[in-house]
Amino acid sequence: MDWDVLRQYAPILLRGFGITILAWAFGTVFGMALGLVISLAQRYGARPVRWVLQAYIEVVRGTPFLVQLFVLYYGGPLVGLRLDALPAGLVGLTIYGSPYFAEIFRSGFDAVPPGQAEAARAIGMAEPAIVRRILLPLGLVSALPALVNFSIILTKETVILSVITVPELMYQVQRMSTETFRYLEANLVLALFFWGLVELISRGGRRLETRITRHLLERPGHG
Amino acid sequence: MTFKTTLGSLLLGAATIGFTMPAAADQLEDIKAAGKIVTATDMHYAPFDMLNNGTYEGMTKDLFDEVAKEIGVEPVYQDIPWTAELPGLEVGKFDIVIAPVTITPERLERYSFTPPIADATVALVKAAGNDEMTAPEDIAGKTVGVQQGTAQFRQLQAYGETLGGVDVKEYGTTDEAYADLATGRLDAVAGSLPNLTYLVKNRPETFAKFEPAQFGEPTYFAWVLRREEESETLLAAIEDAMAKMTEDGRVEAIQTKWLGSYTELPATAPGQ
Amino acid sequence: MFSIQAFLDSFGPLLWAARYTLLVSGLGIALGLVLGALVCAAALSRWRAARFVAALWVSFLRGVPLLVQLLLMYYLLPVIGINVPAIVAAVVTVGICASAYISEIWRGAIGALPPGQSEAAVAVGMNNRDLWTRIILPQAVVMSLPALVNELILLVKASSLVSLVGIMEVTRASQAQAATTFRPLEVYIAAACIYLLINLCLAGLGRYLEHRMAV
Numbered sequence: 111m112d113w114d115v116l117r118q119y120a121p122i123l124l125r126g127f128g129i130t131i132l133a134w135a136f137g138t139v140f141g142m143a144l145g146l147v148i149s150l151a152q153r154y155g156a157r158p159v160r161w162v163l164q165a166y167i168e169v170v171r172g173t174p175f176l177v178q179l180f181v182l183y184y185g186g187p188l189v190g191l192r193l194d195a196l197p198a199g200l201v202g203l204t205i206y207g208s209p210y211f212a213e214i215f216r217s218g219f220d221a222v223p224p225g226q227a228e229a230a231r232a233i234g235m236a237e238p239a240i241v242r243r244i245l246l247p248l249g250l251v252s253a254l255p256a257l258v259n260f261s262i263i264l265t266k267e268t269v270i271l272s273v274i275t276v277p278e279l280m281y282q283v284q285r286m287s288t289e290t291f292r293y294l295e296a297n298l299v300l301a302l303f304f305w306g307l308v309e310l311i312s313r314g315g316r317r318l319e320t321r322i323t324r325h326l327l328e329r330p331g332h333g
Numbered sequence: 334m335t336f337k338t339t340l341g342s343l344l345l346g347a348a349t350i351g352f353t354m355p356a357a358a359d360q361l362e363d364i365k366a367a368g369k370i371v372t373a374t375d376m377h378y379a380p381f382d383m384l385n386n387g388t389y390e391g392m393t394k395d396l397f398d399e400v401a402k403e404i405g406v407e408p409v410y411q412d413i414p415w416t417a418e419l420p421g422l423e424v425g426k427f428d429i430v431i432a433p434v435t436i437t438p439e440r441l442e443r444y445s446f447t448p449p450i451a452d453a454t455v456a457l458v459k460a461a462g463n464d465e466m467t468a469p470e471d472i473a474g475k476t477v478g479v480q481q482g483t484a485q486f487r488q489l490q491a492y493g494e495t496l497g498g499v500d501v502k503e504y505g506t507t508d509e510a511y512a513d514l515a516t517g518r519l520d521a522v523a524g525s526l527p528n529l530t531y532l533v534k535n536r537p538e539t540f541a542k543f544e545p546a547q548f549g550e551p552t553y554f555a556w557v558l559r560r561e562e563e564s565e566t567l568l569a570a571i572e573d574a575m576a577k578m579t580e581d582g583r584v585e586a587i588q589t590k591w592l593g594s595y596t597e598l599p600a601t602a603p604g605q
Numbered sequence: 606m607f608s609i610q611a612f613l614d615s616f617g618p619l620l621w622a623a624r625y626t627l628l629v630s631g632l633g634i635a636l637g638l639v640l641g642a643l644v645c646a647a648a649l650s651r652w653r654a655a656r657f658v659a660a661l662w663v664s665f666l667r668g669v670p671l672l673v674q675l676l677l678m679y680y681l682l683p684v685i686g687i688n689v690p691a692i693v694a695a696v697v698t699v700g701i702c703a704s705a706y707i708s709e710i711w712r713g714a715i716g717a718l719p720p721g722q723s724e725a726a727v728a729v730g731m732n733n734r735d736l737w738t739r740i741i742l743p744q745a746v747v748m749s750l751p752a753l754v755n756e757l758i759l760l761v762k763a764s765s766l767v768s769l770v771g772i773m774e775v776t777r778a779s780q781a782q783a784a785t786t787f788r789p790l791e792v793y794i795a796a797a798c799i800y801l802l803i804n805l806c807l808a809g810l811g812r813y814l815e816h817r818m819a820v
């Protein structure tokens with residue numbers, strides 16, 4: 111181990127980690143929002159809308175993020191879309207995550223027993239209220255572990271932003287290892303930083319999980 | 334490694350998980366006993382290393398084929414991404430890294446270098462049709478892309494300071510820098526002359542060289558060995574082979590084939 | 606400008622390399638499903654030690670990037686004298702990493718089942734084995750299918766990392782092709798088409814199972 115190298119590179123590594131967290135948070139929040147909109151539009155939209163969205167899901171989910179980012183950043187200017195590295199990366203992450211989130215929301219909504227919505231309709235609840243008060247809260251409960259799982263996966267996808275020169279953690283770690291040949295230290299940095307981030311996310315997720323499933327446990331016998 | 338042998342080793346999985354032998358005293362003897370020398374290179378670095386429809390070819394391969402023949406062993410070629418090459422060499426996954434590595438004082442402290450295989454002096458390309466810049470000093474105040482952590486990067490930075498400032502942008506590989514030059518985000522890309530010459534030859538409608546293309550200190554590409562006693566005989570054998578090949582004109586023929594011209598190179602790694 | 610010719614020419618070498626993508630991701634998925642079931646069982650077990658090991662397994666494998674895991678497996682194990690062939694290292698690493706995500710998906714699905722069901726089953730005198738094979742697992746498997754398909758598709762794409770140990774799969778082959786032709790955009794879009802084809806098959810299979818098994 112060479113602590114001097116780590117000390118010397120600590121400022122740029124920390125700055126890189128900051129950008130990694132920023133990219134992850136942005137991609138998770140906006141990707142989740144877009145995914146929610148897509149899954150609701152798929153549930154309530156007209157047939158052509160559903161068809162177009164399904165195609166969007168399959169294409170975006172089925173192709174590697176590296177390729178999507180490459181096309182957006184290096185291919186975009188060919189059709190007049192010129193984004194800088196960081197905006198391109200953030201937009202790319204949002205688009206990349208959205209179909210995964212949409213599929214997770216879909217399965218969450220599917221897990222809500224249809225009788226719940228039917229009962230609400232029977233007592234005269236309006237459709238938007240059913241979505242807001244029945245579908246969303248119940249669907250979220252069963253979707254939560256998968257949502258946390260995918261947002262953890264998204265932390266690792268941020269390293270691909272290094273390809274378009276976004277100075278996130280991977281980019282800085284590569285700079286350190288090509289300049290100093292300290293490969294062991296470089297991998298250790300990657301492992302520890304990501305492990306820490308992922309631990310935080312999954313702990314937060316578990317806490318949220320126990321909180322929102324509490325009502326299931328408090329009233330045994332229902333369901 | 335072929336698909337079939339891969340399948341084989343997968344089926345044998347457990348059986349082929351061996352324990353490495355204790356380090357022997359002499360790498361050259363081991364290689365001769367095995368009858369093969371295991372190499373690693375990044376097979377996307379034209380014109381040195383490239384894959385043409387799945388077949389490995391390039392200047393490195395032509396040179397190393399001859400070197401292996403002189404030593405009397407079969408070369409085993411593997412495509413390993415650049416980031417994994419030096420770590421893999423250090424733990425003995427391969428005998429030698431035959432990707433062209435620029436000789437620098439920092440690397441000489443940690444690794445042994447073979448005699449140079451090509452000129453690696455830094456040069457510049459721009460977009461075809463850009464008449465605003467012609468000589469290297471015209472990059473003052475412009476945005477120039479270069480591969481992260483390379484010797485060429487250092488030289489570009491130093492040169493930029495003498496010009497009063499150049500906006501240097503670092504990329505993981507030069508391929509991405511070329512792509513960004515094509516989009517117009519970059520004004521120029523710095524790299525070694527052989528790579529840039531090959532690029533311009535293949536995409537003359539998109540890229541053009543500066544006149545003169547090169548600037549900075551002369552540097553060289555060479556192959557890399559572990560810096561340890563047991564590798565010394567192997568290094569000597571490679572040095573002898575390359576001296577012989579330079580003498581009988583094989584090096585000249587290979588250089589002319591891939592680079593279009595011949596440059597005489599030092600017989601040992603400068604500074605070693 | 607975009608060259609259709611360069612795009613079409615890329616398919617030869619890329620399809621050839623797709624063998625490795627299929628091999629590594631196929632075996633990795635198989636290993637991941639088996640190990641994932643075991644880890645999930647451990648996570649839900651009555652024994653504290655088993656739960657602890659499962660939690661550590663999931664935390665480490667989800668936390669440390671696959672790239673680093675692969676480097677550990679291939680370039681660090683030799684230091685302590687264990688030398689694994691590249692393809693074995695690739696499949697095992699991908700499978701082990703997948704098991705962490707898969708076990709979490711299953712654990713989540715089982716946890717989301719209304720507890721009243723199990724209680725009712727126990728109340729009518731169902732034994733533990735029937736409770737699992739007739740009530741819990743059938744529902745949990747169906748519920749987890751969309752998330753599982755998501756994960757498997759990610760795995761196919763993550764298999765590109767195995768190029769690090771010298772295996773020429775689709776992503777690596779496209780990088781090589783791009784570096785010789787200097788037409789990255791055309792080559793990468795061709796690579797995207799190949800991944801899309803593989804993943805459409807996976808997604809289609811997932812939807813088919815979902816409809817078949819719907820309760």
